[in-house]
Amino acid sequence: MIGFPTSFLWGAATSAYQIEGSPLADGAGASIWHRFSREPGRVVGGATGDSACDHYRRYREDIALMAWLGINAYRFSVAWARVVPDGNGTLNPKGLGFYDRLVDALLAQGIEPMLTLYHWDLPAALEDRGGWLNPDSAKWFGDYAQVLFQALDDRVRLWLTLNEPWVSAVLGYLTGTHAPGRRGLREAALAAHHLLLAHAEAVTAYRAVGRHRIGIALNLEPQYAASAQAEDVEAAARRHIYVNRWFLDPILLGRYPAEIPQLFGADWPRRALQRAGLIRAPIDFLGVNYYSRALVVDDPSGRPARGRLVKRRDAQLTAMGWEIFPQGLTEMLLWIRREYGELPVYITENGAACNDPLPERGRVLDPGRARFLGRHLIAAQEALGRGVDLRGYFAWSLLDNFEWAYGYSKRFGLIHVDFATQRRTPKMSARFYRNLICRGGANL
Ligand SMILES: N=[N+]=NCCCCNC(=O)[C@@H]1[C@H]2[C@H](O)[C@@H](O)[C@H](O)[C@@H](CO)[C@@H]12
Numbered sequence: 001m002i003g004f005p006t007s008f009l010w011g012a013a014t015s016a017y018q019i020e021g022s023p024l025a026d027g028a029g030a031s032i033w034h035r036f037s038r039e040p041g042r043v044v045g046g047a048t049g050d051s052a053c054d055h056y057r058r059y060r061e062d063i064a065l066m067a068w069l070g071i072n073a074y075r076f077s078v079a080w081a082r083v084v085p086d087g088n089g090t091l092n093p094k095g096l097g098f099y100d101r102l103v104d105a106l107l108a109q110g111i112e113p114m115l116t117l118y119h120w121d122l123p124a125a126l127e128d129r130g131g132w133l134n135p136d137s138a139k140w141f142g143d144y145a146q147v148l149f150q151a152l153d154d155r156v157r158l159w160l161t162l163n164e165p166w167v168s169a170v171l172g173y174l175t176g177t178h179a180p181g182r183r184g185l186r187e188a189a190l191a192a193h194h195l196l197l198a199h200a201e202a203v204t205a206y207r208a209v210g211r212h213r214i215g216i217a218l219n220l221e222p223q224y225a226a227s228a229q230a231e232d233v234e235a236a237a238r239r240h241i242y243v244n245r246w247f248l249d250p251i252l253l254g255r256y257p258a259e260i261p262q263l264f265g266a267d268w269p270r271r272a273l274q275r276a277g278l279i280r281a282p283i284d285f286l287g288v289n290y291y292s293r294a295l296v297v298d299d300p301s302g303r304p305a306r307g308r309l310v311k312r313r314d315a316q317l318t319a320m321g322w323e324i325f326p327q328g329l330t331e332m333l334l335w336i337r338r339e340y341g342e343l344p345v346y347i348t349e350n351g352a353a354c355n356d357p358l359p360e361r362g363r364v365l366d367p368g369r370a371r372f373l374g375r376h377l378i379a380a381q382e383a384l385g386r387g388v389d390l391r392g393y394f395a396w397s398l399l400d401n402f403e404w405a406y407g408y409s410k411r412f413g414l415i416h417v418d419f420a421t422q423r424r425t426p427k428m429s430a431r432f433y434r435n436l437i438c439r440g441g442a443n444l
Contacts, residue, residue: 001127001378003386004441009112009392010433011073012066012414013349015119015163015194017049018401019106020079022056026094031121033404036179047407053399054422056098061182061424062271063105065415066398069430070437075161075348075394076102077119077328080144087123087148088140096151101305103155114158114348114394117145117202120168120178120404127180131199132168132191133315142201149209157212160287160348161202165195166221166247177405185304186267193272196250196279198359203281216251217287217348222328222335225404226310231298234308238263239296244306252340254280263304285391286336287348290329290376292322319353324372333383333390346433350376351396359425364416377436378444395433399424 017023017033024030026373037048055062066074080087082095099115106113118141122131134140145161148218162168169192171178174185199216206214221243225236238259245257254277261268299308311317316324333345352372356364373395384390400413408419414430417423436444 001381007074010437011071011075011189011392011394012398013075013394013396014398015077016079017121019053019399020054021052021054023049027085027092028095029081030082030124032124032127032179033121035124036181043405044407044409049402052402053417059102060081063109065424066310067109070434073114073392074106075114077116079121081123084144087126088143091147103152107155113156115156116160116163119163123415131180132194133187137194138197138201141198142205145202145313146205149206153210161199161216162195163217164289165217168195186196189264189267190269193269198277200281200317203283214283215285215287217289218247219289220332221294222332223296226295226297228268235298236296238305239307250276250279285344285346287346289349293325293328320357326375329376329379330382333388334386337388344391348394351412353412359416364425364427366427366429369429373433374444
Protein backbone atom coordinates (compact mmCIF):
# COMPACT_ATOMS: atom_id res chain seq x y z
CA MET A 1 0.00 0.00 0.00
CA ILE A 2 1.52 3.39 -0.96
CA GLY A 3 1.82 6.03 1.75
CA PHE A 4 0.30 9.47 1.93
CA PRO A 5 2.16 12.17 -0.05
CA THR A 6 4.27 14.56 2.06
CA SER A 7 2.06 17.39 0.73
CA PHE A 8 -1.05 15.65 2.12
CA LEU A 9 -3.24 17.90 4.27
CA TRP A 10 -4.05 16.45 7.68
CA GLY A 11 -6.91 18.54 8.93
CA ALA A 12 -9.96 18.91 11.10
CA ALA A 13 -13.24 20.60 10.24
CA THR A 14 -15.89 22.70 11.95
CA SER A 15 -18.61 25.18 10.97
CA ALA A 16 -19.52 28.62 12.26
CA TYR A 17 -22.95 28.07 13.78
CA GLN A 18 -21.87 24.78 15.36
CA ILE A 19 -18.91 26.14 17.34
CA GLU A 20 -18.76 29.96 17.48
CA GLY A 21 -21.52 31.07 19.87
CA SER A 22 -22.07 34.86 20.21
CA PRO A 23 -24.38 34.77 17.17
CA LEU A 24 -25.35 38.45 17.42
CA ALA A 25 -22.10 39.91 18.77
CA ASP A 26 -20.39 42.95 17.24
CA GLY A 27 -23.19 43.83 14.87
CA ALA A 28 -23.82 40.35 13.48
CA GLY A 29 -27.24 39.67 11.99
CA ALA A 30 -29.36 36.65 12.92
CA SER A 31 -29.15 33.51 10.78
CA ILE A 32 -31.92 31.06 9.93
CA TRP A 33 -30.43 28.65 12.50
CA HIS A 34 -30.53 31.33 15.18
CA ARG A 35 -34.25 31.57 14.46
CA PHE A 36 -34.97 27.89 13.79
CA SER A 37 -33.28 26.65 16.97
CA ARG A 38 -35.60 28.93 18.97
CA GLU A 39 -38.75 27.36 17.51
CA PRO A 40 -40.16 24.85 20.03
CA GLY A 41 -39.53 21.20 19.13
CA ARG A 42 -36.97 21.86 16.40
CA VAL A 43 -33.82 20.96 18.33
CA VAL A 44 -33.27 18.26 20.97
CA GLY A 45 -33.47 19.83 24.40
CA GLY A 46 -34.37 23.20 22.90
CA ALA A 47 -30.64 23.78 22.41
CA THR A 48 -29.34 26.72 20.39
CA GLY A 49 -25.97 27.91 19.10
CA ASP A 50 -26.02 30.88 21.48
CA SER A 51 -22.91 29.55 23.28
CA ALA A 52 -21.91 26.37 21.43
CA CYS A 53 -18.12 26.08 21.96
CA ASP A 54 -17.71 29.84 22.55
CA HIS A 55 -15.13 29.70 19.75
CA TYR A 56 -15.83 33.31 18.75
CA ARG A 57 -14.06 34.30 21.97
CA ARG A 58 -11.83 31.23 22.55
CA TYR A 59 -10.43 30.81 19.04
CA ARG A 60 -6.82 31.40 20.15
CA GLU A 61 -7.12 28.57 22.72
CA ASP A 62 -8.61 26.33 20.03
CA ILE A 63 -5.83 27.14 17.57
CA ALA A 64 -3.31 26.21 20.26
CA LEU A 65 -5.11 22.85 20.51
CA MET A 66 -4.89 22.49 16.70
CA ALA A 67 -1.15 23.12 16.93
CA TRP A 68 -0.86 20.47 19.67
CA LEU A 69 -2.87 18.08 17.47
CA GLY A 70 -0.34 18.67 14.71
CA ILE A 71 -2.87 19.29 11.95
CA ASN A 72 -1.48 21.30 9.01
CA ALA A 73 -4.92 22.43 7.77
CA TYR A 74 -8.20 23.57 9.32
CA ARG A 75 -11.57 23.78 7.61
CA PHE A 76 -14.00 26.34 9.01
CA SER A 77 -16.96 28.29 7.71
CA VAL A 78 -17.76 32.01 7.76
CA ALA A 79 -21.07 33.12 9.26
CA TRP A 80 -22.51 35.16 6.37
CA ALA A 81 -24.62 37.31 8.72
CA ARG A 82 -21.57 38.34 10.76
CA VAL A 83 -19.95 39.80 7.65
CA VAL A 84 -23.09 41.12 5.92
CA PRO A 85 -25.73 41.39 8.69
CA ASP A 86 -28.72 41.83 6.36
CA GLY A 87 -27.26 39.35 3.89
CA ASN A 88 -27.02 41.67 0.92
CA GLY A 89 -25.91 45.19 1.73
CA THR A 90 -23.66 46.91 4.23
CA LEU A 91 -20.49 45.16 5.34
CA ASN A 92 -19.86 44.72 9.08
CA PRO A 93 -16.12 45.36 9.60
CA LYS A 94 -16.15 43.81 13.10
CA GLY A 95 -17.65 40.60 11.73
CA LEU A 96 -15.08 40.38 8.97
CA GLY A 97 -12.40 41.29 11.52
CA PHE A 98 -12.99 38.03 13.43
CA TYR A 99 -12.18 35.93 10.37
CA ASP A 100 -9.24 38.14 9.48
CA ARG A 101 -7.74 37.48 12.94
CA LEU A 102 -8.65 33.78 12.77
CA VAL A 103 -6.83 33.33 9.45
CA ASP A 104 -3.76 35.19 10.69
CA ALA A 105 -3.65 33.10 13.87
CA LEU A 106 -3.91 29.88 11.83
CA LEU A 107 -1.13 30.92 9.46
CA ALA A 108 1.04 31.91 12.43
CA GLN A 109 0.87 28.23 13.48
CA GLY A 110 1.56 26.97 9.97
CA ILE A 111 -2.01 25.77 9.60
CA GLU A 112 -3.54 26.07 6.10
CA PRO A 113 -7.05 27.58 6.23
CA MET A 114 -9.78 25.96 4.11
CA LEU A 115 -12.72 28.39 4.13
CA THR A 116 -16.33 27.32 3.55
CA LEU A 117 -18.39 30.30 2.43
CA TYR A 118 -21.74 28.75 3.36
CA HIS A 119 -22.42 26.05 5.94
CA TRP A 120 -26.23 26.31 6.26
CA ASP A 121 -26.54 29.56 8.23
CA LEU A 122 -28.32 31.86 5.74
CA PRO A 123 -28.90 35.40 7.06
CA ALA A 124 -32.47 35.52 8.42
CA ALA A 125 -33.03 38.81 6.56
CA LEU A 126 -32.58 36.93 3.27
CA GLU A 127 -34.99 34.19 4.39
CA ASP A 128 -37.50 37.03 4.87
CA ARG A 129 -36.99 37.77 1.17
CA GLY A 130 -37.61 34.14 0.15
CA GLY A 131 -34.22 32.69 0.97
CA TRP A 132 -33.02 30.00 -1.43
CA LEU A 133 -36.45 30.05 -3.14
CA ASN A 134 -35.76 33.57 -4.43
CA PRO A 135 -34.04 33.58 -7.86
CA ASP A 136 -31.94 36.53 -6.58
CA SER A 137 -30.28 34.22 -4.01
CA ALA A 138 -27.50 33.31 -6.43
CA LYS A 139 -26.57 36.98 -6.80
CA TRP A 140 -26.81 37.58 -3.05
CA PHE A 141 -24.34 34.72 -2.53
CA GLY A 142 -22.03 35.96 -5.30
CA ASP A 143 -21.91 39.44 -3.75
CA TYR A 144 -21.12 37.96 -0.32
CA ALA A 145 -18.44 35.71 -1.79
CA GLN A 146 -16.83 38.72 -3.48
CA VAL A 147 -16.49 40.47 -0.13
CA LEU A 148 -14.57 37.52 1.31
CA PHE A 149 -12.44 36.99 -1.81
CA GLN A 150 -11.33 40.64 -1.64
CA ALA A 151 -10.64 40.47 2.09
CA LEU A 152 -8.98 37.07 2.45
CA ASP A 153 -7.71 35.67 -0.86
CA ASP A 154 -4.25 37.04 -0.03
CA ARG A 155 -4.05 34.40 2.74
CA VAL A 156 -6.75 31.78 2.08
CA ARG A 157 -5.74 29.39 -0.72
CA LEU A 158 -8.49 26.78 -0.43
CA TRP A 159 -12.09 27.96 -0.83
CA LEU A 160 -15.33 26.01 -0.69
CA THR A 161 -18.52 27.64 -1.93
CA LEU A 162 -21.20 25.51 -0.24
CA ASN A 163 -21.28 22.74 2.31
CA GLU A 164 -23.65 19.89 1.36
CA PRO A 165 -26.27 21.81 -0.66
CA TRP A 166 -28.20 18.52 -0.85
CA VAL A 167 -28.72 18.64 2.92
CA SER A 168 -29.61 22.36 2.75
CA ALA A 169 -32.26 21.63 0.10
CA VAL A 170 -33.64 18.28 1.32
CA LEU A 171 -33.58 18.77 5.11
CA GLY A 172 -34.35 22.50 4.89
CA TYR A 173 -37.11 22.37 2.27
CA LEU A 174 -38.41 18.78 1.96
CA THR A 175 -38.25 17.10 5.36
CA GLY A 176 -38.25 20.41 7.25
CA THR A 177 -35.90 18.99 9.90
CA HIS A 178 -33.31 21.72 9.26
CA ALA A 179 -33.68 25.48 8.91
CA PRO A 180 -35.77 27.06 7.44
CA GLY A 181 -38.03 24.06 8.19
CA ARG A 182 -40.18 24.09 5.04
CA ARG A 183 -41.79 20.97 3.59
CA GLY A 184 -42.33 20.59 -0.13
CA LEU A 185 -40.83 18.63 -2.98
CA ARG A 186 -41.14 21.58 -5.33
CA GLU A 187 -39.48 23.92 -2.83
CA ALA A 188 -36.62 21.45 -2.33
CA ALA A 189 -35.99 21.18 -6.07
CA LEU A 190 -36.12 24.96 -6.51
CA ALA A 191 -33.85 25.63 -3.53
CA ALA A 192 -31.38 23.02 -4.83
CA HIS A 193 -31.34 24.70 -8.23
CA HIS A 194 -30.72 28.15 -6.75
CA LEU A 195 -27.99 26.75 -4.46
CA LEU A 196 -26.28 25.32 -7.54
CA LEU A 197 -26.61 28.63 -9.40
CA ALA A 198 -25.18 30.35 -6.31
CA HIS A 199 -22.22 27.98 -6.34
CA ALA A 200 -21.58 28.81 -10.01
CA GLU A 201 -21.96 32.55 -9.34
CA ALA A 202 -19.25 32.39 -6.66
CA VAL A 203 -16.89 30.25 -8.76
CA THR A 204 -17.29 32.62 -11.71
CA ALA A 205 -16.63 35.61 -9.43
CA TYR A 206 -13.56 33.86 -8.06
CA ARG A 207 -12.13 33.35 -11.54
CA ALA A 208 -12.08 37.12 -12.00
CA VAL A 209 -10.25 37.98 -8.75
CA GLY A 210 -8.99 34.79 -7.10
CA ARG A 211 -5.45 33.50 -7.27
CA HIS A 212 -5.87 30.10 -5.66
CA ARG A 213 -8.32 27.21 -5.69
CA ILE A 214 -12.06 26.83 -5.19
CA GLY A 215 -14.37 23.84 -4.92
CA ILE A 216 -17.49 22.60 -3.18
CA ALA A 217 -18.12 20.05 -0.38
CA LEU A 218 -20.79 17.45 -1.11
CA ASN A 219 -22.26 14.72 1.13
CA LEU A 220 -21.73 11.65 -1.04
CA GLU A 221 -23.16 8.33 0.00
CA PRO A 222 -22.84 5.07 -1.96
CA GLN A 223 -26.23 3.37 -2.37
CA TYR A 224 -26.37 -0.43 -2.10
CA ALA A 225 -29.39 -2.61 -2.84
CA ALA A 226 -30.44 -4.51 0.28
CA SER A 227 -31.17 -7.60 -1.86
CA ALA A 228 -30.59 -8.89 -5.39
CA GLN A 229 -34.29 -8.36 -6.12
CA ALA A 230 -34.69 -6.19 -9.23
CA GLU A 231 -36.95 -3.73 -7.39
CA ASP A 232 -34.31 -3.15 -4.69
CA VAL A 233 -31.53 -2.82 -7.25
CA GLU A 234 -33.60 -0.24 -9.12
CA ALA A 235 -34.42 1.62 -5.90
CA ALA A 236 -30.71 1.86 -5.04
CA ALA A 237 -30.03 3.15 -8.54
CA ARG A 238 -32.74 5.83 -8.13
CA ARG A 239 -31.33 6.91 -4.77
CA HIS A 240 -27.84 7.09 -6.27
CA ILE A 241 -29.19 9.65 -8.75
CA TYR A 242 -31.07 11.47 -5.99
CA VAL A 243 -28.29 11.62 -3.39
CA ASN A 244 -25.13 11.77 -5.52
CA ARG A 245 -25.70 12.63 -9.18
CA TRP A 246 -28.37 15.32 -8.66
CA PHE A 247 -25.57 17.70 -7.62
CA LEU A 248 -22.42 16.14 -9.07
CA ASP A 249 -23.69 16.12 -12.66
CA PRO A 250 -24.65 19.82 -12.97
CA ILE A 251 -21.49 20.90 -11.12
CA LEU A 252 -19.08 18.72 -13.11
CA LEU A 253 -20.96 18.04 -16.36
CA GLY A 254 -23.25 21.09 -16.71
CA ARG A 255 -26.42 19.04 -16.92
CA TYR A 256 -28.88 17.38 -14.55
CA PRO A 257 -29.18 13.58 -14.71
CA ALA A 258 -31.97 12.72 -17.15
CA GLU A 259 -33.71 10.77 -14.39
CA ILE A 260 -34.02 13.72 -12.01
CA PRO A 261 -37.06 15.40 -13.61
CA GLN A 262 -38.75 11.95 -13.62
CA LEU A 263 -38.08 11.52 -9.89
CA PHE A 264 -39.55 14.94 -9.11
CA GLY A 265 -42.32 14.78 -11.72
CA ALA A 266 -44.56 17.84 -11.77
CA ASP A 267 -42.59 19.30 -8.85
CA TRP A 268 -39.50 19.78 -11.00
CA PRO A 269 -38.91 23.45 -11.92
CA ARG A 270 -39.06 23.38 -15.72
CA ARG A 271 -36.68 26.28 -16.34
CA ALA A 272 -34.00 24.44 -14.32
CA LEU A 273 -33.14 22.16 -17.20
CA GLN A 274 -32.40 25.00 -19.60
CA ARG A 275 -30.23 26.80 -17.02
CA ALA A 276 -28.26 23.73 -15.90
CA GLY A 277 -25.46 24.68 -18.27
CA LEU A 278 -24.80 27.78 -16.15
CA ILE A 279 -23.97 25.58 -13.18
CA ARG A 280 -20.87 24.03 -14.67
CA ALA A 281 -18.33 26.65 -13.61
CA PRO A 282 -15.20 24.44 -13.57
CA ILE A 283 -13.91 23.83 -10.04
CA ASP A 284 -10.33 23.15 -8.96
CA PHE A 285 -11.13 20.34 -6.53
CA LEU A 286 -14.04 18.39 -5.06
CA GLY A 287 -14.70 18.15 -1.32
CA VAL A 288 -16.17 14.79 -0.31
CA ASN A 289 -18.01 14.52 3.00
CA TYR A 290 -18.20 10.79 3.67
CA TYR A 291 -19.94 9.21 6.66
CA SER A 292 -21.63 6.02 5.62
CA ARG A 293 -23.35 4.03 2.92
CA ALA A 294 -27.06 3.55 2.39
CA LEU A 295 -28.70 0.12 2.16
CA VAL A 296 -31.85 0.50 0.06
CA VAL A 297 -35.10 -1.40 -0.42
CA ASP A 298 -37.85 -0.51 -2.87
CA ASP A 299 -40.51 1.73 -1.38
CA PRO A 300 -43.16 2.96 -3.87
CA SER A 301 -44.44 5.47 -1.28
CA GLY A 302 -40.98 7.03 -0.70
CA ARG A 303 -40.70 10.45 -2.37
CA PRO A 304 -38.96 11.31 -4.55
CA ALA A 305 -36.65 8.32 -5.03
CA ARG A 306 -39.10 5.57 -3.98
CA GLY A 307 -36.48 3.88 -1.81
CA ARG A 308 -36.27 3.29 1.91
CA LEU A 309 -33.13 2.81 4.05
CA VAL A 310 -32.65 -0.35 6.06
CA LYS A 311 -29.91 -1.60 8.33
CA ARG A 312 -28.27 -5.02 8.36
CA ARG A 313 -28.91 -6.75 11.67
CA ASP A 314 -25.18 -7.25 12.21
CA ALA A 315 -24.18 -3.74 11.11
CA GLN A 316 -21.82 -1.74 13.30
CA LEU A 317 -23.42 1.66 13.85
CA THR A 318 -22.25 5.02 15.16
CA ALA A 319 -24.26 6.93 17.77
CA MET A 320 -26.12 8.54 14.83
CA GLY A 321 -27.30 5.07 13.72
CA TRP A 322 -25.11 5.30 10.61
CA GLU A 323 -23.43 2.10 9.47
CA ILE A 324 -19.64 2.07 9.78
CA PHE A 325 -18.61 1.16 6.22
CA PRO A 326 -15.09 2.34 5.32
CA GLN A 327 -14.95 0.47 2.02
CA GLY A 328 -17.74 2.75 0.82
CA LEU A 329 -15.26 5.61 0.92
CA THR A 330 -12.81 3.80 -1.36
CA GLU A 331 -15.60 2.85 -3.73
CA MET A 332 -17.02 6.39 -3.80
CA LEU A 333 -13.62 7.95 -4.53
CA LEU A 334 -12.92 5.44 -7.31
CA TRP A 335 -16.41 5.96 -8.78
CA ILE A 336 -15.94 9.75 -8.86
CA ARG A 337 -12.67 9.32 -10.75
CA ARG A 338 -14.22 6.85 -13.24
CA GLU A 339 -17.34 8.96 -13.76
CA TYR A 340 -15.97 12.52 -13.74
CA GLY A 341 -12.29 12.11 -14.58
CA GLU A 342 -9.12 13.37 -12.94
CA LEU A 343 -10.08 15.95 -10.34
CA PRO A 344 -8.20 16.65 -7.12
CA VAL A 345 -10.26 15.52 -4.14
CA TYR A 346 -10.18 16.34 -0.44
CA ILE A 347 -12.10 14.36 2.14
CA THR A 348 -13.57 17.48 3.68
CA GLU A 349 -15.49 15.60 6.41
CA ASN A 350 -15.28 12.13 7.91
CA GLY A 351 -15.95 11.21 11.51
CA ALA A 352 -18.23 9.49 13.98
CA ALA A 353 -20.57 10.35 16.80
CA CYS A 354 -19.81 8.04 19.72
CA ASN A 355 -21.31 7.62 23.16
CA ASP A 356 -18.14 8.95 24.79
CA PRO A 357 -17.58 8.57 28.51
CA LEU A 358 -17.20 11.74 30.57
CA PRO A 359 -13.63 12.98 31.08
CA GLU A 360 -11.87 11.16 33.92
CA ARG A 361 -8.56 12.48 35.20
CA GLY A 362 -8.21 14.52 32.02
CA ARG A 363 -8.83 11.58 29.68
CA VAL A 364 -11.74 10.55 27.45
CA LEU A 365 -11.46 6.99 26.21
CA ASP A 366 -13.13 6.84 22.78
CA PRO A 367 -11.50 3.80 21.11
CA GLY A 368 -14.44 3.49 18.71
CA ARG A 369 -13.73 6.88 17.17
CA ALA A 370 -9.99 6.17 16.87
CA ARG A 371 -10.82 2.89 15.12
CA PHE A 372 -13.32 4.68 12.83
CA LEU A 373 -10.68 7.21 11.78
CA GLY A 374 -8.03 4.54 11.28
CA ARG A 375 -10.27 2.32 9.15
CA HIS A 376 -11.38 5.25 6.96
CA LEU A 377 -7.81 6.44 6.51
CA ILE A 378 -6.87 2.95 5.37
CA ALA A 379 -9.78 3.14 2.92
CA ALA A 380 -8.51 6.54 1.73
CA GLN A 381 -5.00 5.13 1.32
CA GLU A 382 -6.46 2.30 -0.77
CA ALA A 383 -8.03 4.86 -3.10
CA LEU A 384 -4.72 6.76 -3.29
CA GLY A 385 -2.94 3.54 -4.22
CA ARG A 386 -5.46 3.00 -7.03
CA GLY A 387 -4.81 6.39 -8.60
CA VAL A 388 -7.22 8.79 -6.89
CA ASP A 389 -5.72 12.28 -6.63
CA LEU A 390 -6.51 12.61 -2.93
CA ARG A 391 -4.98 15.76 -1.47
CA GLY A 392 -6.14 15.78 2.13
CA TYR A 393 -8.37 14.55 4.95
CA PHE A 394 -10.37 16.65 7.42
CA ALA A 395 -11.70 14.85 10.48
CA TRP A 396 -15.20 15.87 11.54
CA SER A 397 -14.92 17.43 14.01
CA LEU A 398 -12.19 19.25 15.91
CA LEU A 399 -14.56 19.88 18.83
CA ASP A 400 -17.79 18.40 20.17
CA ASN A 401 -20.31 20.94 18.92
CA PHE A 402 -23.94 21.87 18.08
CA GLU A 403 -25.13 18.92 16.00
CA TRP A 404 -28.03 20.75 14.33
CA ALA A 405 -31.43 19.19 15.20
CA TYR A 406 -29.66 16.88 17.68
CA GLY A 407 -28.38 19.85 19.64
CA TYR A 408 -25.54 18.81 21.97
CA SER A 409 -26.76 15.22 22.28
CA LYS A 410 -24.37 13.87 19.65
CA ARG A 411 -20.61 14.26 20.02
CA PHE A 412 -18.31 14.09 16.95
CA GLY A 413 -15.30 15.85 18.44
CA LEU A 414 -11.69 14.73 18.67
CA ILE A 415 -11.74 17.10 21.62
CA HIS A 416 -14.39 16.87 24.33
CA VAL A 417 -16.16 20.09 25.26
CA ASP A 418 -17.86 20.52 28.63
CA PHE A 419 -20.50 23.00 27.46
CA ALA A 420 -21.19 24.16 31.02
CA THR A 421 -17.59 25.19 31.68
CA GLN A 422 -16.23 25.32 28.08
CA ARG A 423 -13.34 23.16 29.24
CA ARG A 424 -11.67 21.31 26.35
CA THR A 425 -10.26 17.76 26.87
CA PRO A 426 -8.45 16.01 24.00
CA LYS A 427 -9.89 12.50 23.63
CA MET A 428 -7.91 9.30 23.02
CA SER A 429 -8.84 9.67 19.33
CA ALA A 430 -7.08 13.07 19.27
CA ARG A 431 -3.89 11.41 20.51
CA PHE A 432 -4.34 8.64 17.95
CA TYR A 433 -4.76 11.21 15.14
CA ARG A 434 -1.83 13.29 16.46
CA ASN A 435 0.48 10.27 16.48
CA LEU A 436 -0.71 9.28 13.02
CA ILE A 437 -0.02 12.76 11.64
CA CYS A 438 3.44 12.70 13.24
CA ARG A 439 4.14 9.54 11.21
CA GLY A 440 2.71 11.07 8.02
CA GLY A 441 0.07 8.38 8.08
CA ALA A 442 2.60 5.55 8.00
CA ASN A 443 1.86 2.16 9.57
CA LEU A 444 -1.87 2.69 9.69
N1 LIG B 1 -27.75 7.97 7.04
N2 LIG B 1 -26.81 8.61 6.83
N3 LIG B 1 -25.85 8.99 6.55
C1 LIG B 1 -25.07 10.06 6.36
C2 LIG B 1 -25.84 11.33 6.03
C3 LIG B 1 -24.96 12.48 6.32
C4 LIG B 1 -25.74 13.78 6.21
N4 LIG B 1 -25.24 14.71 7.21
C5 LIG B 1 -24.05 15.21 7.11
O1 LIG B 1 -23.35 14.93 6.20
C6 LIG B 1 -23.57 16.19 8.15
C7 LIG B 1 -22.41 16.96 7.81
C8 LIG B 1 -22.40 18.45 8.10
O2 LIG B 1 -21.54 19.13 7.20
C9 LIG B 1 -21.92 18.75 9.53
O3 LIG B 1 -22.24 20.09 9.84
C10 LIG B 1 -22.57 17.78 10.52
O4 LIG B 1 -22.23 18.15 11.85
C11 LIG B 1 -22.02 16.38 10.19
C12 LIG B 1 -22.49 15.34 11.21
O5 LIG B 1 -23.88 15.16 11.08
C13 LIG B 1 -22.36 15.96 8.80
